[in-house]
Amino acid sequence: MELQGHLLYIDITQICGIGCAFCMYADKHKAGMSMELSTLARENLVALINAPSVKRISISGEGEPLNNAKVFHEILGLSNGGKSFEFITSGFFPHAKMAEFYDETDRIVTANGDTCNIRLSADSHHIEKVKWRAHGFSLDYLQRCQPSGLSFSFRSIDTDRHFTREYLTKELQHWGIEANISELGPLEDVLVVGEQHFGIDYKNLVHPAVGTAEGYLDMHGYIAAIEAKVNKHFTFGSLNRPPLANGMDVTIKPNGDVYLYGIETHRLGNLHFDRLDWQRLQAHLVRNPLARALYTQPLTELLSRLENTDLLHSIITRVNNPYWLVKELAGHDGLLQAWEAA
Ligand code: SF4
Secondary structure, three states: OOOOOEEEEEEOEOOOOOOOOOOOOHHHHOOOOEOOOOHHHHHHHHHHHHOOOEEEEEEEOOOOHHHHHHHHHHHHOOOOOOOEEEEEEOOOOOHHHHHHHHHHHHHHHHHHOOEEEEEEEOOHHHHOOOOOOOHHHHHHHHHHHOOOOEEEEEEEOOOOOHHHHHHHHHHHHHOOOOOEEEEEEOOEEEEEEOOEEEEEEEOOOOOOOOOOOOOOOOHHHHHHHHHHHHOOOOOOOEOOOOOOOOEOEEEEOOOOEEEEOOEOOOOOEEOOOOOOOHHHHHHHHHHOHHHHHHHHOOHHHHHHHOOOOHHHHHHHHHHOOHHHHHHHHHOOOOOOHHHHOO
């Protein structure tokens, strides 16, 4: 199996007090564990982050990663340079504290020769919960402070786009920033301020509530939109546009457990107890029949092999996102076996 351009997700905390109604991790916020780095965890992260085959290191959480900014900055410090980091956040800190966070992040990545894109949630579900909104503030910070290692983009789970477009344009106007938004593709817009371009990515909502506004994509529509964006069939793994092969998509949980993203039925190891590198992770992938099927066969084909029952239909409608599908199917005896034997 040829694999290139891996994506490494590190979930650094389960703590979050924001309380989005749709949150898939709300049950974990009570325990509220945050990642700490043991000696072996640092050695493993050094190996994983600095491998040439890694295209991006994305720091997020099963909570709000700003609640563990210290470990985020420690992780940035493990890079040997030339790496692209990403930090996915609601940006909820008061603005003075947010500016300190940006200053420190920029200081570390610039010293190491890395970059970090700050990806701010800009959808109706987050915005209504966040008092200190970071969108206008962040582009204003960018213009005033010109941090050489930072860039900004936006993400939204309003796939109908209406809320996000209107919110961002008005919010930026409050900060004296005139912006135009145009459509780039089925799940992408670009926000233009003068000569600067800022991406807006749309993802579909997992477990949409009854009565969710029209315009949301269903699972099949979402898969078709991703396929149009990357110009290849949707399989699991980090999708790269042709002629590149796909890469591994690996996620590390706050307790150090390591999984292939979306395939949490099979733990690959733990950051604190096992020696990890990309070769070892790839060996796990190749040995595991379910992961192998999901990485090599289009998901639409795998779905067509399952019996078209009411149960399957209701799971697909409820989950509405391919990366949550395996977890849901695993809860029902026999549903995943057809893929493991594929
Ligand atoms: S900010 Fe993220 S982790 Fe926190 S409640 Fe909202 S969706 Fe959940």
